[in-house]
Structure formats: C-alpha cells, structure tokens
Amino acid sequence: MFFQTAGIEVSPWIPPLVAFVISFFTSMGGVSGAFLLLPFQMSFLGYTNPSVSATNQLFNIVAIPSGVYRYYKEGRMVWPLTWVVIAGTLPGVFIGAVVRVAYLPNPRHFKLFAACVLLYIGIRMAMDLLKKKADDAIKNTSEIRFQEMVRRHRSRTDGLEPSGNSPLPVVKVTHFNLKRLGYTFYDESFDVSFWGIVALSFIVGIVGGIYGIGGGAIIAPFFVTFFGLPVYTVAGAALMGTFVTSVAGVTFYQLIAPFYPNVPVAPDWLLGILFGVGGMAGMYLGARCQKFVPARTIKWMLAGIIFFTALKYVAEFLKH
Secondary structure, eight states, X not given: OEEXXXXXXOOTTHHHHHHHHHHHHHGGGTOOSHHHHHHIIIIISOOOSTHHHHHHHHHHHHHHHHHHHXXXXXXXXXXXXXXXXXXXXXXXXXXXXXXXXXXXXXXXXXXXXXXHHHHHHXXXXXXXXXXXXXXXXXXXXXXXXXXXXXXXXXXXXXXXXXXXXXXXXXXXXXXXXSSEEEEEETTXXXXXXXXXXXXXXXXXXXXXXXXXXXXXXXXXXXXXXXXXXXXXXXXXXXXXXXXXXXXXXXXXXXXXXXXXXXXXXXXXXXXXXXXXXXXXXXXXXXXXXXXXXXXXXXXXXXXHHHHHHHHHHHHHHHHO
C-alpha cells in the first residue's frame, strides 16, 4: 500500500503490528512508545519528511485512550496529577512547535542536550534500582503490597482459593491545592509539589512539541525517581499528558501546513491511524497486565528505554 503524504510503500499489516508490540511494553511505564516509532518510521520505512512528527503524534491520539481507560477502570488514575500535567504541558507544546519550525530546523545540538538530560535521568534511576538499602524497601512498600494483593486476587479469580473476590487497591486523593498534591495508595501516603509538577510538565511539553514524541518517556521516570511516586499510579497521568500534547501538536502542524505548500507538514492520516489501531490494542493490554509485572521490572524497562533514546541521539550527533 502506498501512503501519499509519507511517500512510502508498506504492507498495511506492518504498522499496526509494530505499534502493538511497542505499546504493550512501554504503556506499563506510562510511555506511549511514540519515540520508538519515530526511528522505526525514519530508518526502516524511509519516512523522513517533516510530517513524520505529526503522524507520530496522531498515533498517540488514536492509541492512548484505551490505556487511560484501563487505568481509570482499575482506579489508578490520579486525576489531580493528570490535570496538573495537562496544565503544564499545553503551553509548553505550542512553544516547542514554534521553536521547531522557527529556530531548530536542524535539531542536532538540541538532541545532544536532550541526550545529556536523558542519560542523567537514566543513571539516577539505575543507581536507585541497584541500591540494596532498607530505605528503598520502605519507599517501595506500597508497590510490594500491591503486587501481593494482585497475586491473591489472581488466585481467587482463578479458582485457587475457595471464596472471596476482594477489589484491588485504588488511589485516594487526600489533598489538592496550589501548593501540594497528596494521595494514598495501599495505605501509603504520597505528597508532591504542585508547582514542581507544573514546571516539569512545561519542560516536557516543549520537548514533546519539538520532536513529536509526547514526552511520557521523560515525565514518567521523573515522577518515579525524583518525586518518589509509585509507577502503578503515575502511568495513567503520564499517558494522558502525552495524549493532550499530541492533540495540540497535530492541530498546530495541520494549521500551519498551508503555509508550507512544498513541504509535507500535516500528518499522513491513514498511516497514523494504522499505527494507532495497533497501539490502541497494545496499550489496553499493557495497562491491563501492568499490575501483574513487578514495579522493579517496569522501572528497569523505563531505564533501558531512556538509555536507548539517549545513545541514539548521541550517535546521530556524532554522525555529522
């Protein structure tokens, strides 16, 4: 099948299959997988014109709602955190889009800067995971208890225990104002700075607007490593922030397309939807299976994704 805007020819089953596999694993950590689809489109499919960024964000729009719905259904959407992420992300994504078009037509040096930031986050997360201290066990108490509850829940629903089907633990917001946000998860309390989350989301929005990757790959590890929030409760908010970023990004690129008649800027809608359909199934199953995967495994997966992206940016910088 030939995709006119992208200028490529590919079998129609390949985009949804690739998106399904990527999204299944990345959605467990609050990452849509768009930043992995971007190099796949450019390197393997030969989709190199500027509209690839908008197509990548279109994938997010189609795919993410299924994952968010699953987290919502299981009571693990921290809605105040979600709204704060959105409030910070939206202005950032428009600034990022303007920067991309007006000031960074060749983002080589910015990619090196982004690689340094990602490497720093990845190293911090890896160091945290490698520690064998008691305070780490205390910090992850809610996640350990959650895993134990999941195991008991599975044994009951599988008929291995004779009675009972107790609900899995859900998030309960304790306070939310212009200074602090707090909630409990499995009897453990978490409290974060309102403006700290806004500032982080704003920066992520700028990066997402420039590269068309949503930003979940950055914001989810920050929530886990620097704010000390359990990964089981931040994935939904990170995905929702990425969704809003992508809606704004696609809208912006579609609006400016008429001003660049000789350059494909608007998304390839058919290709983006095919990627999105596969991603929709992958994210739903990933969100459903997340509770059965140890938090430590998810964190290592996020760290690996971060290192992969950072090293790829460094390699691209050194090529020129």
